[in-house]
Amino acid sequence: MKSFGFLSFGHHSLDGKHGPLAGEALRQQIELARAADEIGVNGAYFRVHHFAPQGSSPMPILSAIAASTKNIEVGTGVIDLRYENPLYLAEEAAALDLIAEGRVALGVSRGSPEPAERGWEAFGYRGGQANGADMARQKFELFMAAVRGAGVARSAPLEEQYPALYRPGIxxxxxxxSPGLERRIWWGSGSHKTAEQAARDGVNLMSSTLVQESDGASFGEIQAEQIARYRAAWKEAGHGWTPRVSVSRTIFPLVAEEDRQLFGIRGEGEDQVGYLEGATKTTFGRTYAAEPDALVEQLKADPAIEAADTLLLTIPNPLGVDVNFRILKNFADYVAPALGWMPATEGPAEGRSVG
Known part of the structure; x- marks a missing residue:
């Protein structure tokens, strides 16, 4: 591991009794990102999930963080393309990348299961297969074409243009x-097949918090196989630059008694196997919670963490800034150095020694 950041699902309360309200949760995440930036944490990433009291519109919070920090990367894990206008998203992504001076890691994908039935149709996007995967694929291709500067419309007759800037029909x-943005786009992959496709598409790999394979191997072993297939497909595609690969884990260093009381019991679990969307057998990763020395050994034994260059710590954001900052600080002080951590340094993400 050469870099690490936090991944927030943006959970909030509807009544203020069981966690922060939406506005408070957003402000807390901005405050946490600023504090994380000061200790060299490499990234602040946010989950996007519609029709649930979680994070749903990432651009405002990412822009606020980018404008008030110096080094930390800002990103998503992931934006559900079924709900997006791909050209408007390309404009937003470029504007964000310019504000952040190249500190963007924008994860996109088909998205995850959700409370709404075909919720993207309520947003005005109709058609597609039952889970919208084909729609997301089409939007991704148009989004990447726009990010790469392709012409996606034609200029009007000169007398109809305002302002009159272009020859007609070009x-x-x-x-x-934003120059270089295409190298800061990630595909959120939950399977070997989609990871290989991401490599052919020429985007970075953000391996999901769950994988759609279950053959008796551990979550880390399945992810490591996914990463190996991605890198083999990348080499075969011959893109000419080195991509980044991230994995997500729930990790709690137990340094003080308060840490043990809050999180100690969570480290006793194992990987879980379940079913999503009725039929897909899926493997979910375990939670790590241990004293730093033991935690280092456990994480070194996780083959996907060893294979990736970026680790995202999923955080319990409803517990507030102080608790979550302590998780990050404990990890930075007692665990990350033993895993080869490189603290964030000033300058854009593109070109840093991160993979």
Missing amino acids: PLPVFPQ
Whole structure:
């Protein structure tokens, strides 16, 4: 592991009795990102989930963090493309990347199961298969074309243009454009097949918090196989640059008695196997909670963590800034150095020694 960050699901309470309200939760996440930036944490990433009291509109919070920090990478894990206008998303992503001066790691994918039945249709996007995977794929291709500067519309007759800028009938890209942004897009993959496709597409790999394979191997072993297949497909595609790979884990270093009381029992579990969307057999990763020396050994034994260059710590954001900052600080002080951590340094993510 060469970099680590936190992944927040943005959980909030509807009544204020069981956690922060939405506004307070957002402000707390901005405050946590600022504090994390000061101790060299490499990234602040946010889950996107619609029709649930979680994070749903990432651009405002990512822009606020980018504008008020110096080094920390800002990103998503992941944006559900079924709910997006791909050209508008390309404009937003470029604007965010310019504000952040290249500190973006924007994860996108089909998205995860959700409370709403075909909820993307309520957003005005109709058609597609039952789970919208084909729609997400089409939108991804258009999104990447726009990010790469392709013409996605044609200029109007000169007398109809305002302002009159272009010769009639020429291809027009969206604006703004952010140089290098295409190398800061990640595909959130939950299977070997989609990981290999991400490699062919020329985007970074954000391995999911669950995997759609279950053959008796551990979660880490399945993810490591996914990463190996991704890198083999990347080499075969011959893109000419080195991509990044991230994995997510729930990790609690037990340093003080308060840590043990809050999280100690969580480290006793194992990987779980279940079913999503009625039929897909899925493997979910375990929670790690141990004293630092033991934690280092456990994490070194996780083959996916060893294979990836970026580790995202999923955090219990409803517990507030102080608790979550202590998780990050404990990890930075007592665990990450033994795993080869490189603290964030000033400058854009593109070109840093992170993979």
